[in-house]
Structures are given as structure tokens and as C-alpha cells.
Amino acid sequence: MTKRFTIRQLADEFDVTTRTLRFYEERGLLNPTRVNTTRSYSSADRTRLRLILRGRRLGLSLEESSAIVLMYDPTSANTDQLNTLIAKIREKRAQLLQQQNDLELMLLDLNDAEERCLDALSAEPAHQA
């Protein structure tokens, strides 16, 4: 029997609120089964949550994350769907590569900014002496 999780366990593990998990479910991103009315999450749910939150940190919308999550299981797609899927994947990859570039530029900028701050700091104390 593969591991199961309560809403609180997942919320605590990933540092999100239970509201967030219910919201993701409402949007079809998670699919917990019910024990009576109480949600029970599978490892697959947990994995999807991990992917969604990764997407979130990258600035993706829920819909985008949703799309990406769906890309992981192409088994039930027909030829047309597969082709659109591949197109989406390539588009998303292009976006991520652009983002990677932005990211490196911003890191360089931050290095510069820090250096300027440190310079200013070593010049500043004179004002106070």
C-alpha cells in the first residue's frame, strides 16, 4: 500500500495552507480520494504538488503549471493532441531558456549592486567619525 497523506501533512511539508490545497483541487490539479468526506492524498498527488509549487516559484500561472503536469502522461493522447503537446513543451522550453538568461543577467546585476553597496559602506564611516 503506497503512502497516503492528510491535507495537513502536505500543507506542513510544503508550507502552504490547506486552503491552497483545496483550491488546487478545485482547479483540477490535485485529486485526493475521500475517506468519508476527508481528503486523502496519494504520492502522485504529492508529486504533482511539488511540480506545481516549482512552477509557482518560476512565476508560472496555475493554468500553465496545470498544463505542464498534464504533459507528464501522454498515454491517452491521440496524434493531434500529441503534436500540440510537443509544441507546448517546446514553447515552454524556449520561455524557460529566456528566463534562464534573464536570471543570469539579474544575478550579475545583483553582484554589481552588492559591490557598490560594499564600496559605499567602506566610504561611509568617515561621515560618522
Add this chain to the structure above:
Amino acid sequence: MTKRFTIRQLADEFDVTTRTLRFYEERGLLNPTRVNTTRSYSSADRTRLRLILRGRRLGLSLEESSAIVLMYDPTSANTDQLNTLIAKIREKRAQLLQQQNDLELMLLDLNDAEERCLDALSAEPAHQA
């Protein structure tokens, strides 16, 4: 005399609406001078806009981008302000490094997903024959 830009030039160059530029100004991110009532943007404004949009592509909020833009000129800060600035810079860098990691993982995942799609595609046509 350094180059100046109209709102339309910047909007077209960066593919944003004029509304967006006015909104950024309202939030203190841009500071165009006025010729009569009409906005005139400096190269510095243009640079800041570039930074803001870069931040946007990385999923930063305007407030975060704003903070980063302000980090670029530490000349008028006192020791305390400089120290908080440095702290912010390091925090943001940590965040970006995390993001860089997320990004690479997602790129790997997309490669996998694409491969699965291609596999499915080469298996599929049998259904149609």
C-alpha cells in the same frame, strides 16, 4: 543631450501598453519629465523599464522589481540602509539561485515529457492504419 523617448516609442520597443507605462510611473518605477503635459522618458527610464520587465519575466512582483531597481543607486544611503540593502541583495540572490535550480529541473522534466510524447507518437499511427 542624451536620448529621449515618447511613451509610444517605449511601449512599442518593449511590447507593453502605454497604460502599463503610466501605471509603472504611478508606482514610482519610472519618472518621465513633462513637455507640457506629455511624458518624455530618459535613457535611465528606459533602463529601469528593461530591468522591471526582466523581473516580470522572472515572476517578480512590481514591488520586488521596484526594490531591485532602487538597489542600483546606493549613493544616498546611510550605513544602516546600506546594510539592509546588502541583506536584501543576498536574500534575492538566494531566491534566484533556488529558481535557477527549479528551472533546470523543469527543463529536464520537459525533455522527458517530450521524449515520452515522441515515443507515443511513433507508437500511435498503428491505430490509424
Add this chain to the structure above:
DNA sequence: CCAACAGTTGACGTTTACGTAAACGTACAT
């Protein structure tokens, strides 16, 4: 038994980042 606590479903509130429409000024080509 019963209080306390975790879970549930609505439903409305909030913030961010603009979109959109109204109502107006200015300039220039026809």
C-alpha cells in the same frame, strides 16, 4: 457525555497588475 480540534463546503473579501471606457486637449493633414 462533551468540549476541543481537525476536517468539510460555500461564499465573500483582498491584492496585484493591469484593461477599458469616458471625456478632454493638441497637432497636423485634407
Add this chain to the structure above:
DNA sequence: ATGTACGTTTACGTAAACGTCAACTGTTGG
């Protein structure tokens, strides 16, 4: 002088991603 093309302000509208009640249920320790 008129249209039309661009600019302005003011203000209300909107979509996304939750936050925050309210009102209720299920269950577990004392």
C-alpha cells in the same frame, strides 16, 4: 474646420490566487 491620431487624467472593471469568515460534521481524550 474637420477628422483622426496621439496624448492626457479619472475612474471603474477584471482575472488570478488565494485569505478569511461562517456554519457544519466527525472523532478523540478526559
